[in-house]
Amino acid sequence: xxxxxxxxxxxxxxxxxxxxxxxxxxxxxxxxxxxxxxxxxxxxxxxxxxxxxxxxxxxxxxxxxxxxxxxxxxxxxxxxxxxxxxxxxxxxxxxxxxxxxxxxxxxxxxxxxxxxxxxxxxxxxxxxxxxxxxxxxxxxxxxxxxxxxxxxxxxxxxxxxxxxxxxxxxxxxxxxxxxxxxxxxxxxxxxxxxxxxxxxxxx
Numbered sequence: 001x002x003x004x005x006x007x008x009x010x011x012x013x014x015x016x017x018x019x020x021x022x023x024x025x026x027x028x029x030x031x032x033x034x035x036x037x038x039x040x041x042x043x044x045x046x047x048x049x050x051x052x053x054x055x056x057x058x059x060x061x062x063x064x065x066x067x068x069x070x071x072x073x074x075x076x077x078x079x080x081x082x083x084x085x086x087x088x089x090x091x092x093x094x095x096x097x098x099x100x101x102x103x104x105x106x107x108x109x110x111x112x113x114x115x116x117x118x119x120x121x122x123x124x125x126x127x128x129x130x131x132x133x134x135x136x137x138x139x140x141x142x143x144x145x146x147x148x149x150x151x152x153x154x155x156x157x158x159x160x161x162x163x164x165x166x167x168x169x170x171x172x173x174x175x176x177x178x179x180x181x182x183x184x185x186x187x188x189x190x191x192x193x194x195x196x197x198x199x200x201x202x203x
Contacts, residue, residue, distance in 0.1 A: 029058030
């Protein structure tokens with residue numbers, strides 16, 4: 001299955017449901033959740049999800065529930081998937097992080113419209129206080145040995161984490177609040193979202 005491109009999302013229109021599926025290397029289900037397709041532009045696809053939706057965690061684990069509305073960006077051919085939360089939740093990731101980026105294999109879209117990624121443990125996060133860090137490094141180091149990550153996958157994951165951290169720290173797109181804010185308009189107020197997810201100030 002080739003990496004996703006703009007053409008991979010041609011069958012979707014804004015508002016359509018799609019299934020977002022993350023796996024652990026090489027193929028064990030990590031979690032899957034139903035999301036809403038927002039748009040596909042020249043650099044990637046935008047999708048969103050609603051608070052309260054169930055999350056199938058796989059491996060016999062009980063399902064989770066999404067703790068806050070969110071919008072995600074899946075870049076074409078790059079090894080990460082970014083998620084911004086619409087607000088601070090009382091529990092879960094959204095209680096600590098305004099933006100959470102999973103380091104992954106590049107997204108792929110199958111003939112049934114399911115979006116597939118393999119989660120590679122490393123995550124780049126931004127807290128609600130604005131701190132940026134790479135987390136789950138210990139899990140990555142363990143899994144690269146136990147699960148036998150190929151060296152090319154290891155190098156790609158480390159490179160992606162470094163690039164995302166730099167972009168998030170510097171406020172480079174899409175981590176400037178602008179693009180994500182435009183895509184989240186049907187989920188929450190644009191101005192409020194932008195101010196919560198960027199150091200930029202409204203004109």
